[in-house]
Amino acid sequence: MENPPLAPDWYESGFPHIWLPYTQMKTAAPPLAVSHTHGTRIVLADGRELIDGIASWWTACHGYGNPHIRAAVSSQLDLMSHVMFAGLVHKPALTLAARLAKLLPGDLDHVFFSDSGSVAVEVALKMATQYWLNQGVRTRHSFLAFKGGYHGDTIATMAVSDPDEGMHALFKGLLPKHHVVDLPRDEDSIMAFDAFLERHADTLAGIVVEPLVQGAGGMLFHGAEVLQHIRAAADRYGLLLICDEIFTGFGRTGTMFACDGAGIVPDIITLSKALTGGTMALAATVARKKVFDAFWSDRPEHALMHGPTFMANPLACAAANASLDLFELEPRLAQAMAISESLEAGLAPCRDIVGVKDVRVMGAIGVVELNKIDDMNALKQRFIDSGVWVRPFNRIVYLTPALTIGDEDMAKLTQTVVAVLKDA
Ligand SMILES: Cc1ncc(COP(=O)(O)O)c(C=O)c1O
Numbered sequence: 050m051e052n053p054p055l056a057p058d059w060y061e062s063g064f065p066h067i068w069l070p071y072t073q074m075k076t077a078a079p080p081l082a083v084s085h086t087h088g089t090r091i092v093l094a095d096g097r098e099l100i101d102g103i104a105s106w107w108t109a110c111h112g113y114g115n116p117h118i119r120a121a122v123s124s125q126l127d128l129m130s131h132v133m134f135a136g137l138v139h140k141p142a143l144t145l146a147a148r149l150a151k152l153l154p155g156d157l158d159h160v161f162f163s164d165s166g167s168v169a170v171e172v173a174l175k176m177a178t179q180y181w182l183n184q185g186v187r188t189r190h191s192f193l194a195f196k197g198g199y200h201g202d203t204i205a206t207m208a209v210s211d212p213d214e215g216m217h218a219l220f221k222g223l224l225p226k227h228h229v230v231d232l233p234r235d236e237d238s239i240m241a242f243d244a245f246l247e248r249h250a251d252t253l254a255g256i257v258v259e260p261l262v263q264g265a266g267g268m269l270f271h272g273a274e275v276l277q278h279i280r281a282a283a284d285r286y287g288l289l290l291i292c293d294e295i296f297t298g299f300g301r302t303g304t305m306f307a308c309d310g311a312g313i314v315p316d317i318i319t320l321s322k323a324l325t326g327g328t329m330a331l332a333a334t335v336a337r338k339k340v341f342d343a344f345w346s347d348r349p350e351h352a353l354m355h356g357p358t359f360m361a362n363p364l365a366c367a368a369a370n371a372s373l374d375l376f377e378l379e380p381r382l383a384q385a386m387a388i389s390e391s392l393e394a395g396l397a398p399c400r401d402i403v404g405v406k407d408v409r410v411m412g413a414i415g416v417v418e419l420n421k422i423d424d425m426n427a428l429k430q431r432f433i434d435s436g437v438w439v440r441p442f443n444r445i446v447y448l449t450p451a452l453t454i455g456d457e458d459m460a461k462l463t464q465t466v467v468a469v470l471k472d473a
Pocket of ligand 1: 265
C-alpha cells in the first residue's frame with residue numbers, strides 16, 4: 050500500500066506498524082489521515098473536509114464534539130477517569146444503569162456493562178447459558194440465530210452470525226456449533242422455523258436476533274410481525290430471547306429502540322455504539338428480572354463470572370448519561386424521522402439507475418443495494434473526491450448519518466450517492 054500524498058510525519062512512521070480492520074492491506078487503498086472531527090464533518094490532515102454519511106459506524110448520533118457530552122466527560126475527568134468495578138461502584142455507572150432501566154421496555158432492569166458490542170453479545174450468550182445451568186439444566190447451551198445476522202467478531206459472536214453470507218464465512222465449520230435459520234417472514238420460513246423449534250427447542254438456551262434491521266449482514270429489513278412471531282415462539286418453549294440492538298438502539302430506526310417499534314420485550318438486550326453518542330467505548334447487556342433472579346442465590350458459583358477490566362468506565366458512563374440528556378432535551382427521534390423522509394426522497398432517483406437492485410429506508414438508515422460492485426476502491430474514491438465519507442460494503446451503499454445532520458449536508462449526501470452511482 051502506498052501512502053497518500055502529503056502524509057503527515059506520524060502517518061509515515063506509524064503506518065507500517067498498524068494492522069487495519071476488515072482490510073486486505075496489500076490491495077486496499079491507503080486509509081485517509083484524519084486531523085479532527087466536528088459536527089457532521091471529518092477534517093483530513095491535508096485540510097480536506099468530508100461530510101460524514103455513516104457517523105463512524107452509526108455511533109455519533111449527536112454528531113462529533115457535542116459540547117454537552119464534552120463538558121460531561123471533561124468534568125468526570127477532573128474527578129476520576131477510571132476505577133475498577135468489582136467491590137466498587139460510582140455515580141456515573143449507577144445513574145446510567147437506572148436511566149437505561151427506565152428507558153428500556155418492560156422489566157429490562159439489570160444492567161451489566163462492558164466495553165464493546167461483541168463483548169456485550171458474549172455476555173448475553175453466557176448469561177443465557179448460565180440461566181439454565183443455574184437451574185440445573187445442562188442440555189440447553191446452543192442458540193438459534195438468523196441468516197443475514199451479524200453479532201460481532203469474537204469467536205462466540207461469529208458462531209451466531211450468518212455462517213455463509215457473513216464476513217466470517219472463512220471460519221465455517223470451525224466455530225462452536227449453533228443453528229442459523231431463515232427469519233420467519235413468510236409461510237415457508239415460518240413453517241420451517243416452527244418445525245425446527247418443535248424438534249430442537251429443548252437443546253436451546255435462547256434465540257438471538259437483530260431486531261428490524263440486520264446491519265452488517267447487508268442492511269436487511271424485516272417487519273415487527275417477524276419479531277412478534279419469534280417472541281411468541283420463545284415464550285412457547287421457555288427460551289430466552291436476546292435482541293441485539295447494538296446497531297438499532299438509540300433512535301436509529303425511528304423509535305428509541307427497535308423493540309419499542311416492534312412492540313416486543315426481549316429477555317436480554319445488548320447496547321453499544323450510540324450509547325455514548327459515539328464518544329467512547331461502552332456497551333451494556335441488560336436482562337429482565339427473571340434472568341437476574343436465576344443468578345440470585347446463596348451459591349457463589351451461581352454468580353455471573355464475567356468482568357471486563359474497563360467495564361463501566363466512568364468517563365464512558367458520563368458520556369452516555371450526557372447522550373441520554375440530549376435525547377431528553379432535543380428532538381432526536383423527530384430528527385430521525387425527518388432524515389427518513391430526506392432519505393426516501395433523496396435516494397428515490399437511484400431506483401432508475403441501471404445496476405441498482407433495491408432502495409430501502411428505515412428510520413435514519415438509507416440503503417441502495419446494487420447487483421454488484423466491480424471496483425470497490427474506485428467507488429470509495431469517487432465518494433471521497435465528491436467530499437463525502439461513505440463506505441460501501443458487499444453490494445451495499447448506505448447512509449446512517451448523525452441524527453443532528455443539517456438539511457444541506459443531508460441533501461449533499463443523497464445527491465452525491467445518486468451522482469456517483471449514475472456515473473459508476
Ligand atoms: C448488531 C451488532 N452486534 C454486534 C456488533 C459488534 O460490536 P463491536 O464492533 O463494538 O464489537 C455490531 C457492530 O457492528 C453490530 O452491528
